[in-house]
Amino acid sequence: MILVTGASGNLGRAVANELLNRVEASEIAVLTRDKAKVADLEEKGIKVVQGDYDNYDSLVAAFKGVDKLYFVSGSDIANRMKQHENVVNAAKEAGVGLVVYTSFQRATDKKDSIIGFVAESHIGTEELLKASGLNYTILKHALYLEVLPLFLGENVVSSGTVYLPAKDGKVSFASRADMAEGGAAILASDGHENKEYEFGGQLSLGMEDVAKVLTELSGKEISYVSPEIEEYKQALAGFGVPQGAIDVTVGFSQGIAAGEFDGPTNELKDLLGRELVSLPTFLKATYSL
Template sequence: MNKILVTGATGQLGSAVVNELLQKVSASDISVLVRTPEKAADLKAKGVTIIKGDYTDYASLVAAFKDVEKLYFVSSSDVMNRFGQHQNVVKAAVEAGVGHIIFTSVQRKSEDGTSPVALIADAHWKTDDLISRSGLTYTILKHGLYTDILPMFMGDKVIETGTVFLPAGNGKSSYASRNDLAAAGAVILTTQGHENKVYEFGGPVSYSFHDIAEILSELSGKSIQYVSPSAEVYAEQLKSYGVADEMIQGAASFCVAIAQGEFDFPATDLETIMGSKPQSVKEYLKAAYHL
């Protein structure tokens, strides 16, 4: 097996990908790029090679990417500086002669700056374009919204309160769990036939929050309603609960984007790559809320 390198391996997605890989290949075939090696002590103990590097340190990237056959490139968490960091990664991959780059992009409808989450999404489509023109062999994984964000949006008391309160209108999204996305990523890293392809990694069915409230009602045996306020009323309500402005703005922006159909891309690519059914929204919510 040729050498695999995973970036962002101490983050939730990167670490999940490495754990999936460890079930498929020898730890000696896996390297990880991390900013803080101490945080990867558990991976080191399993025999994974730990390389210190940073998206802002170009020389560290070139050195890390030498002899790498497959690079799993997790998008930067630094929203304000994301595209510049991504440019470093792609340029370094070209210079180092990486065999195949696999990038964790996002599903989106708009690429003209009009999306309510343009600040977050635009760096991804620009990176997709950069990679496709780089000369590198690539696979672009257009991840749907994580199912994992639903409890974050709805809160841990949604069953008790009986209300999903979000400014998402009637918009639908094709959610996929982080674990399933990681499993699919590991398959792509260890099999052939994915060269120069773009995969839509949303779930097979799109759901509105009306649908999600119905699912929660069915699972809990209680009547859960969905109320969609304006983004302004939503922000005022959360502010009264003492929620930080940054969190309110982030959640509101995503919900308004959902209302506009920015993430409504149901697809079967995830099931095809995994070779099994992805976890459904219902299955995820049942586990998340212990129902």
């Protein structure tokens, strides 16, 4: 049995659907706190089990009989490390055969780096898995192409400006859809025990590249402006953006500027045996250009 956590989220749901192309529905289960949110997966023949990263006993019960666990990292950054300890310890107690963990691509392994708010729990979880005695596979996800609309805003074309304090930093973006397909490919095959995979794109792309692609697609000149951090914070606050969202966006922007997410790789492309979703293809579809 393959169990996918985070099934009501974008990544977990995508992995579950991709698995349907590779194995029988009867071999797939998904973990969720709210079964109603994954009713569509249950209708496809996928088993739905209830569990919560904050409830250790629920995880042990959910993981019984699981051969491979696709472990989607939690979204509660403040409590994530404790939640991840629950998942790893429950997987060990339940006798899970392989844990496939969605970590992140980075340039350094320092928990106190400029992207420490992301790095600390991910690196800690990798260390926990390696020390657990469990078989593991670590998927180091690059920044999703899907975060670009969050950075750029829905009016980037009409405004004529890509506005982000990322300086000339570059990112090896890849789409969530491609990463989900890669995760499903690993879950549906053998030979991935105690390995790490870089799930990123083949190109290093900066915000200047994003502006150029938007210019070409829209036929309108789109420029890139990298403001100072304080100016950027004030601008977002002026638009009513919540402080938490501002802090996260600034944190990622500083990480991009520092080159923390610049790690071009062929590993995901080679695993899928095809070209990945490109920046132009993604932006064209996202902004209807």
